Amino acid sequence: MNPTNPPNPTNPTNSRLPTHDYHPWAIWLTGLPGSGKTVIAQKVKQLLEESAVAARILELDEIRKIITPTPTYSEAERDIVYSSLAYMAKLLTQVGTNVIIDATGNRLRYRELARRLIPNFAEVYLQCPLEVCIGRERKRQNQFSPKDIYTKSNKEGATVPGVNIPYEEPKAPEIIVDAVQLGINQAAQKIVKEMEELFL
Helix, strand or coil: CCCCCCCCCCCCCCCCCCCCCCCCCEEEEECCCCCCHHHHHHHHHHHHHHCCCCCEEEEHHHHHHHHCCCCCCCHHHHHHHHHHHHHHHHHHHHCCCCEEEECCCCCHHHHHHHHHHCCCEEEEEEECCHHHHHHHHHHCCCCCCCCCHHHHCCCCCCCCECCCECCCCCCCCCEEEECCCCCHHHHHHHHHHHHHHHHC
16 A cells, blocks of 8 residues: 545645655756746645645755856756756655755756656656746846846857757656746646646
8 A cells, every 4th residue: 555645625736645755756847947947846845745745855056056166057067967966866765755856957868867767757847938038037036046047148158058058848748837827826736736646
C-alpha cells in the first residue's frame, strides 16, 4: 500500500500527493527568464504545505552564487552548474525530500539529466512569449536573480537564453502552463492538480 495524505478541506487544491516520507518526487519549472518560475514555485510550495506535503525549492539563482560567485555564464560553466543542480535534487529525493527545481535550464540535456537521475520526475513548462518575459523581468524584485538580464543581452559576448543563445523548449513536458493567461494562483493550482495525477 502506498500511503497518501488525506484531503484537506481547507485547501482548494485538496492535494493528495504522497508525503515526502514515502514517494519523494522532483519537478522542474522551466521557461525563459521572466516567465514566472520563482513566484509560481513559491506558490506551489505554499499550496503543498497547506496539505501537509513538504517540499524544498532549489532556486538556481541562489545556488549559483555559491557554486560560481562571479559567473561567466559560459556553456562549460552552465554544464557544471546544471549538473550540480540535478545531482542536488537527486540526493534530496533519495533522503525523502520532495524537490521543486526553479531554473531556466535552457538546454534539453540539463533537464534530461535530472530525469535520468530521479525516478519520480516531472517537467513543468511555463509558456511565455519573449516580449512578455522582457517586460516582467524589468519589474521583478527577486532576491537572487541577476538584474537587467535582457538589457545585458545587447552587450558583446552576452549569453542570455532566448536572445543570444537558444532556449530549447521541452519536447514532452508532463505539465504545460500558459503563464500569460493564468495568474500565479491559477498556475500553481493547475500544477498541484496535475502533480496529483502523476505521483499518486
